[in-house]
Amino acid sequence: MRNSVAVLLTxxxxxxxxxxxxxxxxxxxxxxxxxxxxxxxxxxxxxxxTGITVKSVFDTEESKSTGVTNRLIAEKDNPQADVYWAxxxxxxxxxxxxxxxxxxxxxxxxxxxxxFKDPDHYWTGFSARARLLLVNARxxxxxxxxxxxxxxSANGRAAIANPLFGTTTDYVAALFTMWSNERAGTFMNxxxxxxxxxxxxxxxxxxxxxxxxVDFSLVDSDDAVNRKKQGKPIEIVYPDQDPNGLGVLILPNxxxxxxxxxxxxxxxxxxxxxxxxDTERKLAFADxxxxxxxxxxxxxxxxxxxxxxxxxxVSYADLARKMDEIxxxxxxxxxx
Amino acid sequence: xxxxVKVENIVLWLCVACVAIAGLAPIAVMAVESVRxxxxxxxxxxxxxxxxxxxxxxxxxxxxxxxxxxxxxxxIGVPAGILFAKSDLPLRSGFMWLLTVPFVLPPYFVALxxxxxxxxxxxxxxxxxxxxxxxxxxxxxxxxPITMLLTFTSILNVDRRLEEAARLTSGWPGVLRRVTLPLSxxxxxxxxxxxxxxxxxxxxxPSFLRYPTLPVLSFTQFAASYNFGAATAAAVPLAAIAFVGxxxxxxxxxxxxxxxxxxxxxxxxxxxHWKTPLATLMAAxxxxxxxxxxxxxxxxxxxxxxMHEAMQxxxxxxxxxxxxxxxxxxxxxALGFLLGHFMRGGRQRILSALTLALFAIPGTVLSxxxxxxxxxxGTWFIYATPALLILGYTAQYxxxxxxxxxxxxxxxxxxxxxxxxxxxxxxxxxxFRISIPLSTRTLVCAWLAGYILCLRDxxxxxxxAPPGGDPLPARILTLMANxxxxxxxxxxxxxxIASLIPLVILARxxxxxxxxx
Numbered sequence: 001m002r003n004s005v006a007v008l009l010t011x012x013x014x015x016x017x018x019x020x021x022x023x024x025x026x027x028x029x030x031x032x033x034x035x036x037x038x039x040x041x042x043x044x045x046x047x048x049x050t051g052i053t054v055k056s057v058f059d060t061e062e063s064k065s066t067g068v069t070n071r072l073i074a075e076k077d078n079p080q081a082d083v084y085w086a087x088x089x090x091x092x093x094x095x096x097x098x099x100x101x102x103x104x105x106x107x108x109x110x111x112x113x114x115x116f117k118d119p120d121h122y123w124t125g126f127s128a129r130a131r132l133l134l135v136n137a138r139x140x141x142x143x144x145x146x147x148x149x150x151x152x153s154a155n156g157r158a159a160i161a162n163p164l165f166g167t168t169t170d171y172v173a174a175l176f177t178m179w180s181n182e183r184a185g186t187f188m189n190x191x192x193x194x195x196x197x198x199x200x201x202x203x204x205x206x207x208x209x210x211x212x213x214v215d216f217s218l219v220d221s222d223d224a225v226n227r228k229k230q231g232k233p234i235e236i237v238y239p240d241q242d243p244n245g246l247g248v249l250i251l252p253n254x255x256x257x258x259x260x261x262x263x264x265x266x267x268x269x270x271x272x273x274x275x276x277x278d279t280e281r282k283l284a285f286a287d288x289x290x291x292x293x294x295x296x297x298x299x300x301x302x303x304x305x306x307x308x309x310x311x312x313x314v315s316y317a318d319l320a321r322k323m324d325e326i327x328x329x330x331x332x333x334x335x336x
Numbered sequence: 337x338x339x340x341v342k343v344e345n346i347v348l349w350l351c352v353a354c355v356a357i358a359g360l361a362p363i364a365v366m367a368v369e370s371v372r373x374x375x376x377x378x379x380x381x382x383x384x385x386x387x388x389x390x391x392x393x394x395x396x397x398x399x400x401x402x403x404x405x406x407x408x409x410x411x412i413g414v415p416a417g418i419l420f421a422k423s424d425l426p427l428r429s430g431f432m433w434l435l436t437v438p439f440v441l442p443p444y445f446v447a448l449x450x451x452x453x454x455x456x457x458x459x460x461x462x463x464x465x466x467x468x469x470x471x472x473x474x475x476x477x478x479x480x481p482i483t484m485l486l487t488f489t490s491i492l493n494v495d496r497r498l499e500e501a502a503r504l505t506s507g508w509p510g511v512l513r514r515v516t517l518p519l520s521x522x523x524x525x526x527x528x529x530x531x532x533x534x535x536x537x538x539x540x541x542p543s544f545l546r547y548p549t550l551p552v553l554s555f556t557q558f559a560a561s562y563n564f565g566a567a568t569a570a571a572v573p574l575a576a577i578a579f580v581g582x583x584x585x586x587x588x589x590x591x592x593x594x595x596x597x598x599x600x601x602x603x604x605x606x607x608x609h610w611k612t613p614l615a616t617l618m619a620a621x622x623x624x625x626x627x628x629x630x631x632x633x634x635x636x637x638x639x640x641x642x643m644h645e646a647m648q649x650x651x652x653x654x655x656x657x658x659x660x661x662x663x664x665x666x667x668x669x670a671l672g673f674l675l676g677h678f679m680r681g682g683r684q685r686i687l688s689a690l691t692l693a694l695f696a697i698p699g700t701v702l703s704x705x706x707x708x709x710x711x712x713x714g715t716w717f718i719y720a721t722p723a724l725l726i727l728g729y730t731a732q733y734x735x736x737x738x739x740x741x742x743x744x745x746x747x748x749x750x751x752x753x754x755x756x757x758x759x760x761x762x763x764x765x766x767x768f769r770i771s772i773p774l775s776t777r778t779l780v781c782a783w784l785a786g787y788i789l790c791l792r793d794x795x796x797x798x799x800x801a802p803p804g805g806d807p808l809p810a811r812i813l814t815l816m817a818n819x820x821x822x823x824x825x826x827x828x829x830x831x832x833i834a835s836l837i838p839l840v841i842l843a844r845x846x847x848x849x850x851x852x853x
Binding site for chain 2: 029030031035036037040053054055056057058059060074075077078080081200203204287
């Protein structure tokens with residue numbers, strides 16, 4: 001009899017225990033799409049400086065930096081995270097569209113150009129990457145524009161990461177936004193006809209260039225600088241820099257506050273920290289060599305200043321919409 | 337007045353409930369999810385999957401990879417197991433445990449090691465490694481110990497009196513062919529089925545070596561699209577093949593006497609002049625499959641800066657890995673022992689099929705179901721804690737501890753239990769006073785096997801770890817994106833040490849064999 005009562009009590013206690021979710025005032029949960037190797041030291045510094053414990057979920061290379069975005073969407077009714085650190089703003093904008101994030105105006109965002117912020121303050125950009133051409137130093141092909149992908153001399157000699165994922169999707173969506181759908185579609189199909197090798201990631205594309213398996217590839221600036229620091233025989237080209245050129249696509253990190261997150265105040269403190277000049281300086285000097293968006297931040301020689309680059313003038317919200325629109329095209333293009 | 341409910345029946349149903357909650361419920365949720373679209377019954381996900389261009393090639397790739405890996409493991413592992421169990425090969429124990437090392441490490445370690453080897457050779461070998469050939473090489477190295485060890489164990493359990501009788505009329509080749517191998521066949525077939533299923537469901541190696549398979553597609557659907565329905569649909573062919581494998585194995589052993597009756601000793605073959613050539617061949621195999629890739633992987637691991645950074649990066653995740661694995665191993669040991677106990681009592685078929693099916697289902701599939709089932713506001717204490725991970729480990733690996741426990745329990749004479757029962761001892765008393773004390777070594781082996789399997793697991797760790805609670809194999813995988821190779825090598829070394837310590841204990845707990853010349 002006593003055992004039966006104990007069992008009944010335990011069963012009855014479960015819902016009560018379930019409602020008593022611990023929300024420690026010294027904790028913040030952050031989902032991170034930026035590479036762990038670069039983001040984790042920043043989060044550790046935050047922990048050290050504030051005494052707030054950071055619990056992180058990092059993306060794997062396989063999920064192409066969309067894994068945690070989608071996890072956040074799936075957890076919308078049961079949020080686990082307080083902050084989302086995206087490695088590019090399009091994913092952060094997707095969270096805004098789906099009602100997962102909430103507006104927050106950080107005092108640290110002052111000095112960052114409006115171009116890199118959501119107009120309604122759902123996300124704020126910082127420390128950017130650029131989409132660059134990585135060229136093998138021994139190659140006879142010297143591309144100065146992405147149009148080199150369709151040049152007959154580059155037949156079978158160029159690579160691009162699968163455009164269904166990551167920053168390559170952003171770049172293709174930017175082309176569709178800057179040009180017409182027809183022109184961008186033709187460009188992609190011509191690229192395919194020209195025997196472009198489709199890789200699984202920008203990192204793999206960079207390795208292909210470094211080992212001479214292809215002559216050039218569009219990659220992220222962190223992949224490029226990383227290979228340069230490893231002493232690989234490569235050259236970095238900022239494409240389409242002539243006055244009428246497309247310019248370089250700039251992809252800042254973006255940080256967003258999650259609606260209904262369990263530790264909102266700590267989340268705001270983390271956002272303030274990530275958007276600070278000090279964080280931008282650290283990310284500029286780290287191996288990812290990211291471009292600070294605040295002016296006056298110290299940078300190493302290999303990191304170009306944002307004002308010295310001709311950038312693509314695109315709205316990241318437009319990019320997000322275009323990405324959804326061109327998914328069927330990209331799936332067909334990539335054979336998936 | 338109804339029949340009184342026996343304690344053992346309550347415990348049995350509690351054990352079955354544990355397996356059902358941990359494994360069957362998530363699979364059921366996934367199955368429902370895959371046939372619902374916009375809140376209505378629909379087979380759209382399946383239609384899309386089957387009509388999508390890459391489905392059939394990916395399914396073909398998965399089956400091809402599994403068949404090739406099984407063939408290689410059978411071709412090398414079975415003769416190696418026979419040689420270690422029945423011959424006087426020099427250094428056989430050392431060879432056997434060395435060949436077991438890749439199995440206790442996360443599978444992608446061997447792939448990473450080979451990537452380092454071919455990076456020094458050139459692009460031709462690189463092209464070969466990053467594809468079908470490389471996947472077969474790596475998965476064969478990783479799963480070879482399964483066929484080798486199960487062949488070894490099965491052969492040791494053959495009653496030596498039968499072999500002695502056969503030796504009166506036949507030479508050793510005839511005895512092996514007509515007595516030893518047929519009596520060991522269930523164990524060997526079981527090992528081959530296991531290898532096939534594990535190779536079918538493997539994610540990290542095909543993903544790292546860029547060989548597209550169905551588990552990679554399923555994981556991508558989940559991680560990149562968070563599309564449960566599509567991910568489940570992509571996983572269903574794998575689950576179906578897993579079930580076919582389990583039932584094929586079950587049908588094969590149905591009419592066979594698959595019990596363990598080791599006399600503790602076995603007859604063995606003197607190799608005479610074949611000793612040196614076979615020992616050399618075995619040494620070459622150990623070098624090619626274990627020493628070469630792992631030494632390439634660890635070559636840069638010992639530099640002080642890399643080790644320092646790795647220690648900083650690994651930090652608490654090493655402790656977490658050990659803790660999660662220890663907790664899961666304890667649950668697995670207890671659950672496996674109880675299930676083994678019931679299976680010995682005649683409830684073998686259904687429990688065996690149930691646990692083995694969960695073992696055969698890819699970890700990615702199981703994890704998807706777990707996430708879907710437990711991500712609700714009322715179940716945060718499962719979803720947002722390591723409990724989800726432990727549930728995944730329990731569901732996936734209880735077949736191993738159950739089978740190990742059953743094997744150990746078979747060695748205890750039933751007369752002991754019967755005598756205690758006639759003396760009026762209740763089930764719990766017989767369990768604690770007879771079965772458990774006589775199964776100490778079995779329990780240690782089960783715990784260590786559970787610990788090793790949980791520690792090396794990648795898919796469940798990757799997909800169900802709570803925020804800030806990633807185990808080391810998952811952490812290494814996420815750090816591999818742009819992480820410095822020496823630091824990754826040092827992290828792999830730390831992981832290897834954590835995995836090899838229990839293997840060393842296991843090698844000491846399991847006697848190599850009781851040989852009579």
